[in-house]
Structure formats: structure tokens, C-alpha cells
Amino acid sequence: MTNLNDVDWTKLPEPIDDGAADHLPGRRVPAVMLASTVGEEVDLSSLSGTTVVYVYPMTGRPGLALPAGWDAIPGARGCTPQSCAFRDHFKELKRLGVDHLFGLSTQTTEYQREAAERMHLPFPLLSDSQLELQRSLGLPAFVVDGMTLLKRVTVIIRNGEVRKAFYPVFPPDRNAEEVVCWLRSAH
Numbered sequence: 552m553t554n555l556n557d558v559d560w561t562k563l564p565e566p567i568d569d570g571a572a573d574h575l576p577g578r579r580v581p582a583v584m585l586a587s588t589v590g591e592e593v594d595l596s597s598l599s600g601t602t603v604v605y606v607y608p609m610t611g612r613p614g615l616a617l618p619a620g621w622d623a624i625p626g627a628r629g630c631t632p633q634s635c636a637f638r639d640h641f642k643e644l645k646r647l648g649v650d651h652l653f654g655l656s657t658q659t660t661e662y663q664r665e666a667a668e669r670m671h672l673p674f675p676l677l678s679d680s681q682l683e684l685q686r687s688l689g690l691p692a693f694v695v696d697g698m699t700l701l702k703r704v705t706v707i708i709r710n711g712e713v714r715k716a717f718y719p720v721f722p723p724d725r726n727a728e729e730v731v732c733w734l735r736s737a738h
Contacts (some may be wrong), residue, residue, distance in 0.1 A: 552721065558628065558629060558632060558722070558724070559730070560629075560721070560722040560724075562634060563622055563625075563628050563629075564623065564624070564625040565625060565626070565719075565721050566625040566626030566702070566703070566721055567625065567719065568718065568719055568720035569691075569692035569719075570718045570719035571702065571718070572690075572691060572704050573615075574689060575688070575689075575704070575706060575713045575718075576713055576714065576715060576716055577712065577713065578688065578712070579596065579711055579712055579713075580595045580596040580688065580708055580711050580712070580713060581596060581684070581687040581688055582594055582596045582597065582684045583595070583596070583679075583684045583687060585655070585677040585678060585679060585683075585684060586660040586677070586678045586680075587653070587675035587676065587677050587678075588660055588663050588664045588667045588672075588675045588676045588677075588688075589675045591675075593653070593675070593677055594702070595653075595684075595708060595711070596711045597711065598645070598650070598651050598708070598710075598711070599650070599661070599710055599736075600648070600650030600651070600709070600710070601648050601649050601650050601651070601707065601708070601709055602650060602651040602652070602707070602708040602709075603637075603644065603647070603651070603652045603653070603705065603706075603707055603708075603730055604652075604653045604654075604655050604677070604705065604706050604708065605633060605634075605637060605653075605654050605655070605703075605705040605720075605726060605727075605730075606655045606656070606690060606701045606702075606703060606704045606705065607629075607630040607633055607634070607653075607654060607655070607656050607701065607703050607723070608626075608627050608631045608656065608693075608700040608701055608702065608703065609630060609656055609657070609658055609698075609700055610631060610632065610634065610656065610658065610662075610666040611614075611630070611722060612662075612666070613664065613669075618631075618695045618696040619695075619696065620695075621695070624693070624695065625719075626702060626703050626719055626720070626721055626723075627695075627700075628723075629703075629721075629722060629723030629724060630656075630723070631670065632723055632724035633654075633720070633723035633724060633727070634654055634666070634670050634672060634676075634702070635655065635670055635724075636723075636724050636725070636726060636727035636728070637652065637672075637674070637726075637727045638670060638671065638672050638673060638674075639674050639727070640727040640728065640730075641674065642730055643731055644727070644730070644731065644734070647719055647731065647734040647735065647738070648734065648738075649734070650653075651674075652674040653674060653675055653676065653677045654672070654674070654675075654676040654677070655676070655677040655678075655679060655684070656657070656676070656677075656678070656679070656700070657676060657678070657679050657680055657682060657685070657698070657699060657700055657701055658680065659678055659680050659691045660676075660678045660680075663676040663678055664676075679701070679732055682699060685699075685701060686694050690702070690704065691704060691718070702718075702719070703718075703719065703720040703721075703723060704717065704718040704719075704720060705717040705720055705726055705727075705729075705730060707730065707733070707734075713734060717729060717730070717733075733736040
């Protein structure tokens with residue numbers, strides 16, 4: 552069986568910068584309550600300090616098929632490698648002043664909880680299953696198999712304001728390292 556973290560990114564279509572995240576830097580995060588995998592609700596707008604949120608389409612589950620044509624959708628593949636990279640850089644992100652780290656998708660908290668446990672994530676995943684944050688913040692999205700999923704974007708929020716948006720994110724397994732480099736240069 553192939554390791555899900557071993558992906559040949561050169562064989563997958565790279566997403567293009569369509570400008571769908573250009574409006575995010577400088578924007579205040581709206582007050583939206585998001586369920587988390589640790590049983591709490593989180594309002595990103597009310598968090599003090601530095602918050603990193605990596606937004607991803609969906610996490611696959613071993614033994615369950617992904618949507619038809621998944622690998623042909625630019626930027627869709629790579630949620631597990633991205634989450635694992637943030638897990639592996641967690642301590643370094645904390646040392647660089649990140650007070651809060653979250654992954655966010657439109658999947659339900661119950662679905663996300665399995666993924667968080669399987670990947671041993673030391674941070675919560677947030678669910679925007681009602682698309683409230685997506686609509687109010689204008690997060691880029693796409694539809695596949697009748698599901699509205701979020702395009703991959705990572706935001707750095709300081710005291711409720713988006714300071715930086717990484718978009719498009721590709722390859723996703725290098726995104727955590729890009730965030731680390733940006734935080735180092737911002738200090």
C-alpha cells in the first residue's frame with residue numbers, strides 16, 4: 552500500500568492563482584462559531600495573539616473512495632500530507648509565537664475527529680460544515696460530487712485580522728515550512 556504522505560506532486564495539476572484570496576489580507580475575521588475536534592466552539596475573530604489556520608478541501612479516510620476525478624482537480628490532493636507537516640512543525644510554530652493553530656474544512660466534526668486521531672494532531676480541526684465562515688470571509692471554494700469544499704488557503708491572523716494569506720498552496724506538504732519562513736522573516 553502506498554503511503555499517503557508520499558505523493559509525486561509533479562503528476563498532479565498545480566492550482567493557479569485566480570485571485571480568489573486577494574481580498575483576505577487586512578480583512579477582519581467575522582464572528583463565526585466553529586465546532587472543533589476537541590469539543591469546544593472556536594470564534595477565530597476573538598482569539599488574541601497569532602493564529603494560523605490552514606484551510607483544506609477534505610481529508611480522505613483509509614478504505615473510502617475520494618470523489619470521482621479527485622486527482623484531476625488542481626490543488627485538491629494533499630490534505631493528509633499538509634496536516635502531517637503542520638503536526639511536524641507544531642513545536643517550531645509555537646516557538647515562533649503562534650498562539651493558536653487550526654486546520655479547517657467543511658467536513659463534520661465527527662468525520663474530522665477520526666482524521667485528527669489517526670494523524671495524531673496536537674491541535675484541533677475546525678468544521679465549517681454550514682459554510683458560514685466561507686460565505687462571510689469569502690473563502691475560495693469548489694463543488695464536487697454535490698459537496699461544497701474549500702480551496703486550500705492558509706491564513707495568519709493577528710488579533711482577529713488576516714495579516715497574510717498563502718494562496719494557492721502547492722505542494723501542500725511544504726505549506727507549514729512556508730509559514731515558518733514567513734514568521735521568521737516577520738520577526
